[in-house]
Amino acid sequence: MAEDGSVRSLSCPACGGTITIRAAGYTVTLACEYCGTLIDATDPAGRIITRYNEMQASLAIPLGTRGTLRGVEWEAIGWLQRSDGWATWEETLLFNPYEGYRWLIAQNGQWSLGTMLTAAPQRDGPDQIVGRGRFTPFYSDNTARVTRVAGEFYWRVKPGEEVRASDYVRPGSMLSLEQDDREKSWTISELLTGREIRAAFDVDPPPVWIPGMTPLAHQPSPYVRRIKGWWPIAALSFVALLVLLVLFGQTMQPQSFSLSVTPDGPAVSQTFGPIALPLGKQAMTVAASTPGMEQGWVDIDVAFVNRKTQDSYDAYALNEHYSGQDSDGYWSEGTRSQTLKVASLPAGTYDLVVDAQAHHWGSSGNWAFDPSSGTYKTEGLPPVEVNLTVARGARFASNFWLAVLMILVPPLLMLILHIMFENARLAQKDGPPADADDWLRGMESP
Amino acid sequence: MSRSSFLYALWCLAILGLYLTAASQGYSPFADGGRTAGAARAYGPTHK
Numbered sequence: 001m002a003e004d005g006s007v008r009s010l011s012c013p014a015c016g017g018t019i020t021i022r023a024a025g026y027t028v029t030l031a032c033e034y035c036g037t038l039i040d041a042t043d044p045a046g047r048i049i050t051r052y053n054e055m056q057a058s059l060a061i062p063l064g065t066r067g068t069l070r071g072v073e074w075e076a077i078g079w080l081q082r083s084d085g086w087a088t089w090e091e092t093l094l095f096n097p098y099e100g101y102r103w104l105i106a107q108n109g110q111w112s113l114g115t116m117l118t119a120a121p122q123r124d125g126p127d128q129i130v131g132r133g134r135f136t137p138f139y140s141d142n143t144a145r146v147t148r149v150a151g152e153f154y155w156r157v158k159p160g161e162e163v164r165a166s167d168y169v170r171p172g173s174m175l176s177l178e179q180d181d182r183e184k185s186w187t188i189s190e191l192l193t194g195r196e197i198r199a200a201f202d203v204d205p206p207p208v209w210i211p212g213m214t215p216l217a218h219q220p221s222p223y224v225r226r227i228k229g230w231w232p233i234a235a236l237s238f239v240a241l242l243v244l245l246v247l248f249g250q251t252m253q254p255q256s257f258s259l260s261v262t263p264d265g266p267a268v269s270q271t272f273g274p275i276a277l278p279l280g281k282q283a284m285t286v287a288a289s290t291p292g293m294e295q296g297w298v299d300i301d302v303a304f305v306n307r308k309t310q311d312s313y314d315a316y317a318l319n320e321h322y323s324g325q326d327s328d329g330y331w332s333e334g335t336r337s338q339t340l341k342v343a344s345l346p347a348g349t350y351d352l353v354v355d356a357q358a359h360h361w362g363s364s365g366n367w368a369f370d371p372s373s374g375t376y377k378t379e380g381l382p383p384v385e386v387n388l389t390v391a392r393g394a395r396f397a398s399n400f401w402l403a404v405l406m407i408l409v410p411p412l413l414m415l416i417l418h419i420m421f422e423n424a425r426l427a428q429k430d431g432p433p434a435d436a437d438d439w440l441r442g443m444e445s446p
Numbered sequence: 447m448s449r450s451s452f453l454y455a456l457w458c459l460a461i462l463g464l465y466l467t468a469a470s471q472g473y474s475p476f477a478d479g480g481r482t483a484g485a486a487r488a489y490g491p492t493h494k
Contacts, residue, residue, distance in 0.1 A: 233455050282471075283472030283473070314479060341478050396477065398475075398476035402476075403465040
């Protein structure tokens with residue numbers, strides 16, 4: 001066995017590979033990183049505990065690698081792989097002579113930094129309290145089994161070693177209880193950001209979660225931060241839209257016109273004007289009302305015709321009103337007034353051309369069969385007054401709601417992804433099914 | 447402000463800009479004007 005200061009090295013008695021002991025004095029068991037043979041580090045002769053003819057594991061962080069995590073320089077001295085039957089994860093033992101040991105736990109490309117607690121957490125019902133953090137049960141009574149091992153450890157580890165594990169989570173952290181017949185240990189694992197783990201050990205950053213992937217139990221939803229950061233922007237945009245709706249939704253310079261039409265009489269066409277539009281493009285609002293309409297309808301076609309170009313901008317209103325009595329009593333339907341909004345009329349002078357035709361419905365009037373047209377004609381009904389008020393400008397509520405919808409699309413998309421993420425995360429939970437509290441806790445920040 | 451918040455703020459600004467442009471031009475895709483050409487017209491009460 002060679003010795004150089006606090007670092008010692010020896011040759012693997014099984015394969016002859018050089019093994020460095022980096023935590024000399026603390027290390028109890030050495031696993032050859034080349035062949036996996038377990039060696040008693042406390043024996044000066046390097047006694048073989050168990051011989052394994054495995055190939056060297058391909059380690060993401062080679063043993064001996066040093067990296068600085070959260071202000072402390074750590075050296076990777078041991079590596080083991082564990083499985084609970086359906087999930088497999090890797091744990092790298094980190095060592096610093098002043099700080100002791102930490103674990104780097106890698107699963108599904110995500111990395112967590114584990115610290116063993118020196119005192120048991122406080123129990124509060126089913127939850128565990130560590131400091132100000134509340135951890136809720138997630139996995140319970142699983143059996144974690146060591147499947148592969150390399151490097152050096154502070155206990156006599158070997159493949160096949162089993163512990164019973166229970167895990168408690170809060171966003172970004174996991175509290176793990178591992179126990180066997182002899183001892184019980186608590187470890188708190190904090191999820192590392194891609195930037196942290198890459199800066200420390202130059203490993204690949206964690207993959208971005210996409211639907212179909214299984215998140216870690218303590219992995220916070222990546223969408224919560226966005227939703228929380230976006231809603232003030234959405235609220236501010238909503239207020240700005242309201243202000244714009246008020247500012248640009250006003251009508252001005254109303255002009256009123258009227259004409260009379262006889263029910264079931266001929267169509268009436270009348271031209272009003274001039275209507276001057278001095279500026280750019282603007283919308284026009286036409287309010288059409290037929291206050292005397294009963295048991296019938298009026299077709300009202302309006303057209304703004306540019307005197308210079310003869311371009312026509314058309315709109316159509318149907319005012320109708322019906323009423324009667326039946327076994328349920330009085331009923332009525334239809335509306336005697338309509339508001340039309342005509343978009344983007346260029347500047348110019350316009351005529352308002354109105355075509356209106358009134359019709360009577362049913363037999364309450366004085367009607368008679370007209371053999372020439374083959375229809376029933378109503379006679380003696382009073383003419384219907386059609387009142388039109390034309391004003392410059394229009395308030396398009398549809399534009400407003402379309403803009404609101406467009407503003408909400410990204411947050412709604414994030415919300416859907418968040419729900420999918422939490423569904424996938426909570427689907428792994430042991431015990432009672434996830435409830436509203438679990439969902440609310442998923443909205444908490446790490 | 448995070449990058450995603452900045453991009454979302456840009457998105458909202460773009461929407462506000464489009465709304466402002468439409469409002470200043472008196473434009474709406476849902477305006478009544480010009481929408482009735484060829485549209486079916488149904489008359490009479492639907493009361494039963």
